[in-house]
Amino acid sequence: MDAHIAALYRHPVKGFTPERLTHADLSVGQEFPCDRMYAVENGPSGFDPSAPAWVTKMKFTVLATLPQVALAATAFDETSGLLSARAEGQPDFIGDLNTTSGQQAFADWLKGLLGEDAHPSLKVIQAPGHSFMDHPLGHVSILNLASVRDLEARTGREIDPLRFRANIYVEGWPAWAEDAWEGRDLMVGFARARVYKPIQRCIATHVDPATGARDMDLVKALYDNYGHMNCGLYVHVTDGGRICPGDACTSPQERK
Numbered sequence: 001m002d003a004h005i006a007a008l009y010r011h012p013v014k015g016f017t018p019e020r021l022t023h024a025d026l027s028v029g030q031e032f033p034c035d036r037m038y039a040v041e042n043g044p045s046g047f048d049p050s051a052p053a054w055v056t057k058m059k060f061t062v063l064a065t066l067p068q069v070a071l072a073a074t075a076f077d078e079t080s081g082l083l084s085a086r087a088e089g090q091p092d093f094i095g096d097l098n099t100t101s102g103q104q105a106f107a108d109w110l111k112g113l114l115g116e117d118a119h120p121s122l123k124v125i126q127a128p129g130h131s132f133m134d135h136p137l138g139h140v141s142i143l144n145l146a147s148v149r150d151l152e153a154r155t156g157r158e159i160d161p162l163r164f165r166a167n168i169y170v171e172g173w174p175a176w177a178e179d180a181w182e183g184r185d186l187m188v189g190f191a192r193a194r195v196y197k198p199i200q201r202c203i204a205t206h207v208d209p210a211t212g213a214r215d216m217d218l219v220k221a222l223y224d225n226y227g228h229m230n231c232g233l234y235v236h237v238t239d240g241g242r243i244c245p246g247d248a249c250t251s252p253q254e255r256k
Contacts, residue, residue: 003172003249005189006145011165012076013083013097014039014132015062015069018209019164023244026191026237031131032167034078038097039132040110042066043139052127054136057204061110061118064204069090070212072113081197087113097124137196138234141166142178142188147231150175154225157216163205166232170249176226177251178233184252186235189243195252198230205231 008021014036024033041047045059063070074085081098082254083106095102103124110122133139143166152159161169168188181195190192205218 003170003244005247006171007169010035012037014060017074023242025242027240028237036132038124038126040048041123041125047125049127052130057134063207064202068206068212069212070207070209140169140235141232144178145169145171145172145233146175155221162209166233181252186252187250189247190241191243193235194238196234196236199232199234200229201231
């Protein structure tokens with residue numbers, strides 16, 4: 001079966017609005033471009049910008065800890081560094097996340113949205129070349145849309161694929177075929193990648209990305225129906241290249 005890229009998304013600020021792309025340029029050994037470049041500490045996380053290292057997402061304002069983050073509609077301009085944000089009941093925000101004043105202004109705006117549910121000292125953090133990934137080696141994430149549809153059929157409920165916050169959404173692979181691909185190579189558009197591991201899902205997927213409500217226990221649904229909590233793949237780019245929606249995606253060759 002022919003498979004192709006159905007959509008591409010980045011998440012410039014960890015936990016906030018996915019942004020749909022017309023293309024992305026993947027580089028060897030690097031994370032998805034402009035993805036999770038910033039995070040908002042929900043209280044001190046121990047992150048040191050001078051020696052950036054992986055920190056668990058539970059230290060940040062993400063859907064797993066604060067589902068109402070979904071109510072903030074954000075958009076990032078990577079050329080200017082300007083982030084805009086809006087939410088019902090809040091004044092519109094725009095600020096430069098590459099400046100201390102812009103970071104503080106966004107943290108203050110976010111306090112107004114989250115109220116007492118958030119730590120009193122929210123703080124935007126970043127470090128050049130660092131991405132705040134959910135897994136320390138989860139460079140690029142891929143979601144097989146057929147697997148999501150199979151889960152929909154088993155649960156009897158519609159599931160927005162954006163709940164899984166992937167970078168690359170693929171149409172045309174058989175449902176759950178990706179579970180057997182660890183350590184194998186595939187082509188994604190004009191780039192090549194090696195499958196690192198399946199993505200184990202958490203309660204962030206329980207949140208409706210449109211309403212911010214926890215309305216579906218997808219972790220339990222995955223385990224009850226398949227005996228695991230995985231949905232999607234982490235891959236590492238081994239040959240860089242530009243990828244676009246509509247580009248072909250190969251399945252790994254069967255092992256001999």
